[in-house]
Amino acid sequence: MILIDRFLSDEQDPKAVEKVLGKLNDMLSANEELIYMAVQKRPAVNLLPTCIAVSNKRIFYCEPGNFGITMNFKDISWKTIKEISFKEEIFGSKFICVPTHGENIITEYIPKVQARKLYQAAHEQLAEFKEQQRQIELEERRSSTSPVTVNTIPEPKVVEEPVAFVPPAPVIPPAPVEEPEDETTIKLRKLKTLYDKQLITLEEYEAKKADVLDNF
Structure with a gap:
């Protein structure tokens, strides 16, 4: 059972909140929690105000129908919301929801304090949802691009045989060319031999x- 007091902190209409909470209590899914609720307040007659409730999974628009006998509920999940904003005016504020597809949903005459808190709650939930989606996409991208191990046959290794060392051939100097001896040298050698x-x-x-050298 949802406690009504937590949704009356900013002068919300108690009757409107009580009526809407009674319906929303049966509409919430598992692990879904209402975070904030704003109630429209027209400057003149405010008999059938529209309520906007933010949960951790979606935004609820609760509009009275048939002169207050019935309620029309419309919910928009965070997945289909592009952005949210609000604009302060003389009489209250406009709360604007921009869906991914379709026209913007504009609700006028939301009290300024409630509009600010409604925007804060919705902005936080939308940012958290987008961050979760980003993490999921990153994980999917990592999974799809992870390397696949393929069994391959290793190429045979080429063993290079050692090359035998051949020492360089020794350099042999050319044999000296002997010049023919002259007659004087022959005579001197014969004298020396004698x-x-x-x-x-x-x-x-x-x-x-x-004598030999004199004749040279």
């Missing part, structure tokens, strides 16, 4: 050597 074999004396060797 002296080494002691076939001539040193004096003879020196004398012959001097």
Whole structure:
């Protein structure tokens, strides 16, 4: 059972609130809770005011019909609401609900204090719903883009055989080209050979050597 006192804190019409709460109590779904209710207050005659109630799942518009004998209820879920706003005027405020599709729903003559609190409650619930939807979309996006493990056959590894080290060939210097000996060199070598074999004396060797060099 919904307690009526919590919805009379801002001078709402007690009779209108009591009548609407009696109907809404049977309309709430599981885990649904009414958060705030505003009651229309026309400047002249206010016999059949419209009530707007905000729950954690939707907004209720409760309009009297048949001169107050019946009530017309219309509810809009947060899923189908684009944005909400209010505009203060001389006599009360306009509360504006912008649905995703269709025309805006405008309710006039909502007392200013009630309009501000109604807007605050509706704005918070709408923002919370949008955040929940954003988190759900992010989770779905992560799930759809998560990498899929595919069993693949590993490619065979190519083993490179070691290359044998071949030392470089030694550099052989070219053999010196022997120049042919001249006649003087041959004579001197023969004299030296004769002296080494002691076939001539040193004096003879020196004398012959001097003769050869003189003729050079």
